[in-house]
Each structure stands twice: as structure tokens, then as C-alpha cells.
Amino acid sequence: MAASGYATLDGPVLFFGGPYSNLEATRAVLAEAERRRIPPERVVCTGDVVAYAADAQATVDLVRRSGIHVVMGNCEESLAQGASDCGCGFTPGGACDQLSAAWFAHADRELGADERAWMAGLPRRLDVEIAAAGVTLAVVHGSLTEISRFVFASTPDEVKADDLARSGVDGIVAGHCGVPFTQVIDGRLWHNPGAVGMPANDGTPRTWFSVIGSGAEPGSLRIAHLALAYDHAAAASKMRGAGLPRGYADALSSGLWPSCDVLPGAEMKARGAPLNEATLSWARTPQ
Numbered sequence: 001m002a003a004s005g006y007a008t009l010d011g012p013v014l015f016f017g018g019p020y021s022n023l024e025a026t027r028a029v030l031a032e033a034e035r036r037r038i039p040p041e042r043v044v045c046t047g048d049v050v051a052y053a054a055d056a057q058a059t060v061d062l063v064r065r066s067g068i069h070v071v072m073g074n075c076e077e078s079l080a081q082g083a084s085d086c087g088c089g090f091t092p093g094g095a096c097d098q099l100s101a102a103w104f105a106h107a108d109r110e111l112g113a114d115e116r117a118w119m120a121g122l123p124r125r126l127d128v129e130i131a132a133a134g135v136t137l138a139v140v141h142g143s144l145t146e147i148s149r150f151v152f153a154s155t156p157d158e159v160k161a162d163d164l165a166r167s168g169v170d171g172i173v174a175g176h177c178g179v180p181f182t183q184v185i186d187g188r189l190w191h192n193p194g195a196v197g198m199p200a201n202d203g204t205p206r207t208w209f210s211v212i213g214s215g216a217e218p219g220s221l222r223i224a225h226l227a228l229a230y231d232h233a234a235a236a237s238k239m240r241g242a243g244l245p246r247g248y249a250d251a252l253s254s255g256l257w258p259s260c261d262v263l264p265g266a267e268m269k270a271r272g273a274p275l276n277e278a279t280l281s282w283a284r285t286p287q
Helices: 023-035 056-066 074-081 095-110 113-120 157-167 232-241 246-254 265-269
Strands: 005-009 013-016 043-045 126-130 135-139 171-173 181-185 188-192 207-214 220-228 278-283
Touching: 013 023, 023 056, 023 207, 023 220, 023 232, 056 095, 056 113, 074 095, 074 113, 126 207, 157 171, 157 181, 157 188, 181 278, 232 246
Parallel strands: 005 126, 013 043, 135 171, 171 188
Antiparallel strands: 013 207, 126 135, 181 188, 207 220, 220 278
């Protein structure tokens, strides 16, 4: 396992998380990068290539062939280590924990030694320098210190501030929680591009990614939260055919998660409220 990596990228960067074994969504986000003329070396995945959906092997193969950057998620860590569960951080015995057993077993059956070796070699942190802005962002899966930590928009600022201070860079890009958001904490950026393999619990089948590029001023970024449309019906059909939990298959169309064990109160109240695309600006301030 590589503890960290570094990439200097010249041009806008497409970020996404959670392919989740959803081959149709993964194809769609890679096609979106191509449509936007963003080459693979400027595409970054925050991990969990494998999870809820039916195509673990095919999704890993596609991601590896694509040549994009990938950070280790807890699912990669667990599968590489031969663990007995996904290590997602779900409450033991809760609905999410119980539902995860089926899809993890399915992925575990599909993947071989070569795929696990690739997963084991992924970095836990990738520092991405957006060269035109002179800004560096640390890409992790959950948080800087814990791969499976759920960090939501409502997570206390002090939790994010501690990670940001430890990072030594201008901001953090993280995944895992499955809901996109951007915040500025003590002048530094915290950004979650969302996941492409499962809706954001907003009552629509769309999934989420982001594009970050340099802004108009030196040291500034332009951050676009963007929705992804894909053939969710085909992905759901394959999940049902594979005998995977129907709740997650239904969620691809309904946009509502079958269990919300992990959600804080604020995110639970927002369940079913459609998210909107948005473009934000952020400028680095002297530390």
C-alpha cells in the first residue's frame, strides 16, 4: 500500500466517488470526462470502486483500464486484506450493516488475486496540485485520519478543521458519505464530489461528480457540483438478477436509500429533497 501520492495537474480536474460496482454509472462518468475533454490523468476517484451493485469485476477492470487516479476506499482495503466485511463503519447490527453482507459477499466471490493486489497498492492519500491556481488538495476516502469516517455537511466544523490543519495543504477532497457538499472551514476547503454509483438520497436517480479548475483570481478555484444521468434501470436489473438486496436496486430509481442508519439529523431531514447543480468560487487566504 502506498501511504500517499502526488500529482501536479494542468487544467480542470474531474472528481467522483463511489463507483460501487455500478458499471453503467462508471461508464457514464468516464464518458462525461471525455465529453468535457478532461483526460484520464485529470480524473480522480475517491475510492470504493466496488460495493452495492452487480458488476464488481467489470467495474474494477474498467477503472484500471481507464488510467485515472484512484484513492483507496474502505472497500478496497477490506477486499485486499481478505476481511470478512466491508469496513464501511456502519453501526454493528444495523440495517446498513446487515444489507452490506450480501453485496460484500458477491464482490468477494467475483474478485481474484490480481484485483486485490491492485487494491492493496492504492494510496490512502493523493495530493493533487491544480497548477494554474497554485492550490493543493489532499484527496482521501473518509477523512484524513480514518478511512471509513463519515463526514457530512452537518459534521461539526471542528472535526473538519482538525483534519485540514493536519493536512498541511489548502483543502481536502473526501468521499464515503455519498452526499456532495462544499464548505470553507478556517479559510481552507472541504469538498465532497458525491458518489456516482448510488443516488444522494435526494429522491432522484441522478448521481453526482464535480469539476474543479482555477478561478479568475490567483489562488482561487471554480468548483462545479454536477449531476450525472445514466442507465440506472439496467444497473438495477442486474442487481436484482444477481440476488442483491432489493432495497439498493430500488434506490437506483427512487433515489432513496433503503436505510439511513449513518445519517445525522440534518441530512435525515433533507432526505428526498432534490439537490441542485451549483458552481462555487473559493480563494485561498493567508494562513
